[in-house]
Amino acid sequence: MSGVELRALTTGYGSEPVLQDVSMSIAEGCRFGIVGPNGAGKTTLLRAIAGQLKPESGSIQVAGCAPGSFSTRRFAQRVAFAPQLVHLDLSLTVRQVVQLGRAPHRGWVRPFTKEDDLIVRQTLDDVGLLSAANRPVGELSGGQRRRVVLARAMAQQPDLLLLDEPTAHLDLRHEVALFATLDRLRVERSLTIVMTLHDLSQASAQCDQLTLIDQGRVVAAGKPADVLNPETIRQVYGVRVQVLHSPDHNRSVIVPVGSESVDDSGASPVS
Amino acid sequence: MNSSRRRVGLAAFFVALLPAVSLLAVGVGSVDVPITVVADYILGRTINDVTYWTILHELRVPRVLLALLIGGGLAAAGAAYQGLFRNPLADPFVIGASAGAALGATTAIVLGASAAVSGMDPVAAAAFIGTFAAVAVVYGIGGIGTRSSPLTLLLAGAAVSTVLSAMVSLLVLVDDRSLQMVYYWMLGGLSGKGWSDVGIALVYMVPGVILVGLCARPLDAMALGDESARSLGLPLNRTRLLIIVAASLITAAAVAIGGIIGFVGLMAPHAARMIFGARHSVLIPASVLLGAILLVLADLGARLMLAPLEVPVGIITAVTGGPFFLYVLKSTGGSPGGRL
Numbered sequence: 376m377s378g379v380e381l382r383a384l385t386t387g388y389g390s391e392p393v394l395q396d397v398s399m400s401i402a403e404g405c406r407f408g409i410v411g412p413n414g415a416g417k418t419t420l421l422r423a424i425a426g427q428l429k430p431e432s433g434s435i436q437v438a439g440c441a442p443g444s445f446s447t448r449r450f451a452q453r454v455a456f457a458p459q460l461v462h463l464d465l466s467l468t469v470r471q472v473v474q475l476g477r478a479p480h481r482g483w484v485r486p487f488t489k490e491d492d493l494i495v496r497q498t499l500d501d502v503g504l505l506s507a508a509n510r511p512v513g514e515l516s517g518g519q520r521r522r523v524v525l526a527r528a529m530a531q532q533p534d535l536l537l538l539d540e541p542t543a544h545l546d547l548r549h550e551v552a553l554f555a556t557l558d559r560l561r562v563e564r565s566l567t568i569v570m571t572l573h574d575l576s577q578a579s580a581q582c583d584q585l586t587l588i589d590q591g592r593v594v595a596a597g598k599p600a601d602v603l604n605p606e607t608i609r610q611v612y613g614v615r616v617q618v619l620h621s622p623d624h625n626r627s628v629i630v631p632v633g634s635e636s637v638d639d640s641g642a643s644p645v646s
Numbered sequence: 647m648n649s650s651r652r653r654v655g656l657a658a659f660f661v662a663l664l665p666a667v668s669l670l671a672v673g674v675g676s677v678d679v680p681i682t683v684v685a686d687y688i689l690g691r692t693i694n695d696v697t698y699w700t701i702l703h704e705l706r707v708p709r710v711l712l713a714l715l716i717g718g719g720l721a722a723a724g725a726a727y728q729g730l731f732r733n734p735l736a737d738p739f740v741i742g743a744s745a746g747a748a749l750g751a752t753t754a755i756v757l758g759a760s761a762a763v764s765g766m767d768p769v770a771a772a773a774f775i776g777t778f779a780a781v782a783v784v785y786g787i788g789g790i791g792t793r794s795s796p797l798t799l800l801l802a803g804a805a806v807s808t809v810l811s812a813m814v815s816l817l818v819l820v821d822d823r824s825l826q827m828v829y830y831w832m833l834g835g836l837s838g839k840g841w842s843d844v845g846i847a848l849v850y851m852v853p854g855v856i857l858v859g860l861c862a863r864p865l866d867a868m869a870l871g872d873e874s875a876r877s878l879g880l881p882l883n884r885t886r887l888l889i890i891v892a893a894s895l896i897t898a899a900a901v902a903i904g905g906i907i908g909f910v911g912l913m914a915p916h917a918a919r920m921i922f923g924a925r926h927s928v929l930i931p932a933s934v935l936l937g938a939i940l941l942v943l944a945d946l947g948a949r950l951m952l953a954p955l956e957v958p959v960g961i962i963t964a965v966t967g968g969p970f971f972l973y974v975l976k977s978t979g980g981s982p983g984g985r986l
Contacts, residue, residue: 425877446879447879451877455877458874458877460871461870461871462732462869462870462874467869467925471866472870475863478863478867478879483861511924527874531878
């Protein structure tokens with residue numbers, strides 16, 4: 376049981392709520408994408424599902440319960456979150472960081488077991504970092520560090536994996552490998568994956584369901600082909616696009632063909 | 647692997663160095679005690695020479711034990727704070743402990759307080775209370791709230807320290823007879839300390855160090871940032887409070903006994919980190935080991951440098967620690983952490 380249900384969720388950081396009246400339903404085992412322009416509230420939405428932000432109004436349910444009704448450790452056994460901006464102590468080694476993903480299962484004092492070591496090893500292999508396991512994180516490139524953070528979340532072996540911009544800094548090969556790994560985990564462990572993505576073509580290819588948010592509100596939700604249509608994209612991003620479909624209609628490629636004047640403060644006037 | 651073998655070798659070296667420097671410090675001083683007599687003392691054999699016995703039992707042994715305990719304790723507290731604040735320049739006094747201790751001690755000195763509190767002399771007790779009070783105020787201002795961060799705590803610590811230091815200056819200015827005593831106390835030293843101080847150190851520091859040690863893995867998680875630590879299921883505010891309480895127990899006892907001995911809590915964890923890496927389950931014991939060795943050596947230096955005069959050990963640690971501090975500042979730019 377790892378589905379997510381948001382009902383009329385309003386939340387934020389101060390007096391101004393970032394998300395307003397957001398409702399959505401994420402089925403177990405689904406690859407769910409959150410897309411939208413910069414500042415739309417994608418990360419805030421992920422943080423709210425991760426239990427790091429309390430609702431001002433409305434409700435969040437993960438596997439039928441509010442995040443606060445689990446103990447923090449129990450919650451971390453089921454839900455893992457790989458934030459986009461991560462402070463890393465650069466002298467910890469790759470293995471040491473990924474091993475921390477086992478802490479929700481092993482606790483904060485007991486030593487890690489052989490089983491933990493195996494899981495860490497497998498995860499490092501999955502993200503292509505096994506040979507770098509004993510290197511300090513400070514010696515790695517941006518893309519490699521990103522994979523360390525993803526591996527740490529994967530090593531938690533959660534039911535629900537929340538990924539904020541998982542492909543940021545990744546090269547094409549590791550991007551493809553990441554999605555292949557996520558797919559395998561989804562099949563093997565009926566993992567639910569919720570991720571924010573910037574690249575709309577990628578979102579179309581890698582997600583079963585999408586929700587498009589803008590200025591803290593849901594603009595469109597559904598199958599990628601339904602959400603990513605030229606008119607909606609023009610309204611939200613202020614960009615004219617052409618949407619090309621693959622022959623099997625399983626994925627779309629979104630190609631910009633011209634922009635309208637961009638104004639962060641609100642709707643873009645049509646030029 | 648080569649680097650891990652080198653680390654094991656270095657660990658063995660430092661573990662062996664600890665008793666070696668301790669024995670040296672027990673034997674050497676304004677009067678040198680022969681190593682055979684020191685061995686007799688340690689093995690519990692009778693020592694016929696009363697002078698040697700008195701020097702060892704009343705002066706040197708408790709003093710070296712205190713240096714071990716305080717050095718190790720301050721290093722553990724420093725390692726904990728460096729992890730908590732994700733800042734290699736943090737030390738046990740970073741959130742107001744030293745200023746609070748100074749204000750407590752100065753107040754007691756100025757008022758001429760004479761009542762001992764639970765085995766501590768009044769100045770020590772006041773310093774102990776001052777430390778805890780200052781840290782509590784800093785935590786009250788900067789550590790509570792859903793969006794509180796280590797940075798808020800650091801800034802609150804700096805602000806509270808400034809206010810408290812100004813109050814110390816004011817008190818000393820008003821009562822200039824106390825100037826020398828306050829000044830001497832602030833420099834820190836282990837001169838004239840005895841077994842009752844060892845008892846105090848054991849009672850407060852051992853639980854403090856054990857608590858800090860139990861927080862090793864949470865400190866590793868905190869090194870990944872607040873958001874990641876929380877997503878690993880770490881109750882962040884509670885853990886932070888626990889670490890601050892543990893570190894304050896150590897710091898308050900250290901300050902009450904030896905005054906403000908600076909830089910051990912900065913130097914030892916940093917050296918340990920460079921040699922043994924950042925994982926706290928290794929870093930904390932390694933810091934304790936190096937801190938203990940450092941303070942025993944510094945105290946030996948304090949006794950020998952201008953013998954028969956004693957230099958406050960705080961001066962020795964500051965003179966060696968200052969340049970080290972600058973080196974750390976220069977080589978890390980103030981932060982070992984990076985953002986992704």
